[in-house]
Amino acid sequence: MKQLTSKVIAELGLELDTELTSVAYAPAPNDPVAQGRATASEMSRSGKLAELLRAAPVFNQIQLEGLAERLPGLQLRRWLSDPCIVLVEAGPVRGSKSFGAHEWLDEGASLVLDSRQEPTFVRLEGSTRVCILSCQQGNVELLEAATPTSSAALDALEKWHPTPVPDVPKPDIRALTVGCQVQNWLLAEAEQMASAAWPLRRLCAAGLVARLWSPKDSRKLQESLTHALNPSWGPKKATVDWFRALDQGVRHQAESSAMEEADELGQQFPALQAHVLLNPESATSHCLQWLLNRDDLECALFLLRCTETGESLEGKLAELDRHASEFESLWAMLDVSENERLRAVAWQEPEAWWGQLALA
Numbered sequence: 352m353k354q355l356t357s358k359v360i361a362e363l364g365l366e367l368d369t370e371l372t373s374v375a376y377a378p379a380p381n382d383p384v385a386q387g388r389a390t391a392s393e394m395s396r397s398g399k400l401a402e403l404l405r406a407a408p409v410f411n412q413i414q415l416e417g418l419a420e421r422l423p424g425l426q427l428r429r430w431l432s433d434p435c436i437v438l439v440e441a442g443p444v445r446g447s448k449s450f451g452a453h454e455w456l457d458e459g460a461s462l463v464l465d466s467r468q469e470p471t472f473v474r475l476e477g478s479t480r481v482c483i484l485s486c487q488q489g490n491v492e493l494l495e496a497a498t499p500t501s502s503a504a505l506d507a508l509e510k511w512h513p514t515p516v517p518d519v520p521k522p523d524i525r526a527l528t529v530g531c532q533v534q535n536w537l538l539a540e541a542e543q544m545a546s547a548a549w550p551l552r553r554l555c556a557a558g559l560v561a562r563l564w565s566p567k568d569s570r571k572l573q574e575s576l577t578h579a580l581n582p583s584w585g586p587k588k589a590t591v592d593w594f595r596a597l598d599q600g601v602r603h604q605a606e607s608s609a610m611e612e613a614d615e616l617g618q619q620f621p622a623l624q625a626h627v628l629l630n631p632e633s634a635t636s637h638c639l640q641w642l643l644n645r646d647d648l649e650c651a652l653f654l655l656r657c658t659e660t661g662e663s664l665e666g667k668l669a670e671l672d673r674h675a676s677e678f679e680s681l682w683a684m685l686d687v688s689e690n691e692r693l694r695a696v697a698w699q700e701p702e703a704w705w706g707q708l709a710l711a
Contacts, residue, residue, distance in 0.1 A: 355472070355483070355494075356611060358549045362450045363474040363483060371483060371494040375415040379434045379489030401456055404463065407432050415493050422477050427484075427491065434489035435467040448474040451486075467629075468622045468637050488622075517604040519550040519597070522557040527589045528564065536691040537563060544647075551608045551651065554594075558650030561590035561657075563695045591657045602655070606664050609651040613667045616644055620678045627681060638685050642705045645671070646696060649703065672704065682708055 355371060410428035418425060430436040440461040447462070451471030454463045464471040470487040483494040524541045537560065544556035564586045594602070619641060627634040648668060655661025675682075687693050687709050696706030 355485075356615065357608065358551070358612065359450050359470075359472055361550065362548050363448050363472060364548070365474070365481075365483075365496065369496050371496060373492060374421070374482075374495050375417050375493040377413050377415055377491045379491075380429075401454060401463070403432075404430065404436075404438070404456075410438060413437065413491055415491065418493060421480060421482055421493070421495065422475055425475065429489070429491075433467065435465065435486075437464045437466070437486050437489075437491060438462075439464060439473060439484065447476070468626050469619055517550045517554065517597075517601045517608060519553045519601065519605065521545050521553055522590075522593060524556065524560060527557060527560055527593060528586050529589075531564065531585055532566065533560075533564060533586075534691070534695075537695070540692060551605060551612065552647065554605050554654065555647040555650040557590045557593055558652075558654045559647075561587045562650055562653045563692070563699060565695065565699065587657075591654065594654045595658055602658065602660065605651060606655055606661060609648050609664050610667045612644070613648055613664070613671050616641065616648075617671050617674050620674065620681070623681055624678060631684075635685060635687075638681055639687050639690065642687065642693065642708065643690075645675075645705050646692065646703075649696075649700075675704075685711075 360369060407430075409431040411431060413427035413429050415427065418427070424441045426438075426440045428438040428440070430438065438456075438461060440457075449462065449464075449472065451469055452465040452467075453471055453473070454465070455461070456463060462473060464473065464484075464486045466486040466488055470485065472486070473484045475482045475484055481496040483496070485492040485494060522545050524538065524545055528538075541556045541560050544552050544559065547553055547556075597605075623634070623637060623641060626637055648664070652661050652664050652668060655664060685708060688711070690709055693706050693709035696703050697709045698706075700706055
């Protein structure tokens with residue numbers, strides 16, 4: 352199974368030094384019909400996961416050894432039409448934290464995990480222990496949060512050690528933009544990112560403001576853009592000052608985290624392409640999210656460049672962009688012209704290929 356990243360661990364509300372032990376595993380079925388290839392027409396319907404499941408409510412029970420002992424009452428079922436979709440119900444699922452594509456059903460009593468495109472995870476709490484349920488391409492694994500007490504136990508257990516993550520404080524977006532009129536979309540998106548559990552996303556919130564702020568009053572456009580390009584004025588100066596004030600080790604860890612996320616994005620192309628073939632309508636939102644995630648990394652690179660660093664991340668992103676160019680079919684028919692963020696990228700950073708898609 353794929354290693355849990357620090358990002359996933361943070362979003363699930365675990366301590367970053369938590370050790371996770373694999374206690375049970377159920378692989379995806381190998382039968383072509385069970386994999387959904389014979390029922391692809393089901394997946395081409397428009398609508399949310401809940402609508403698809405109601406149209407074909409047939410599931411197979413997933414048996415995980417030790418599940419009943421650790422999480423009494425929890426039921427796991429695999430959708431017969433596509434084993435990458437798993438239904439989690441009853442037991443401790445209500446109010447649990449999730450990461451990845453998912454949808455709540457029955458007023459929060461059931462949870463659907465969709466691992467067709469990327470891994471999904473859910474944190475489940477029993478009376479005495481915390482577990483993580485992982486679903487990756489239909490392979491289901493139960494992980495238990497544990498702290499082994501002996502070196503022998505450490506050697507025997509399969510566990511993950513999260514890489515260090517930057518200790519990034521929440522940026523005050525309104526303070527960084529004081530005295531400047533900020534577009535509604537930019538303010539809303541930056542403040543949402545600034546409140547994220549994942550530290551790198553908080554860093555990207557500040558970078559987003561520095562990169563894409565522009566004056567709302569077109570009559571002052573030339574004067575304001577001249578100021579905006581000046582590193583000693585406005586949101587750019589305030590944001591770069593905020594970034595410089597962070598510990599040097601934090602800035603280094605931020606670059607490492609961004610490079611790790613770039614690797615994750617590069618691994619998503621085959622799944623994105625398969626999703627486009629199966630369900631073009633819903634694939635649009637997945638492709639758009641990929642583009643926005645790519646733009647997040649550009650925000651991190653922007654801040655690093657302002658402090659004369661970021662060469663490693665710059666090379667990693669160039670490699671990612673070359674890889675993206677090999678999947679032209681993903682972007683050829685994609686309509687993202689209504690996305691205000693990508694439109695802003697298009698006219699402020701015309702060399703950014705993902706922004707140009709908003710003008711196509």
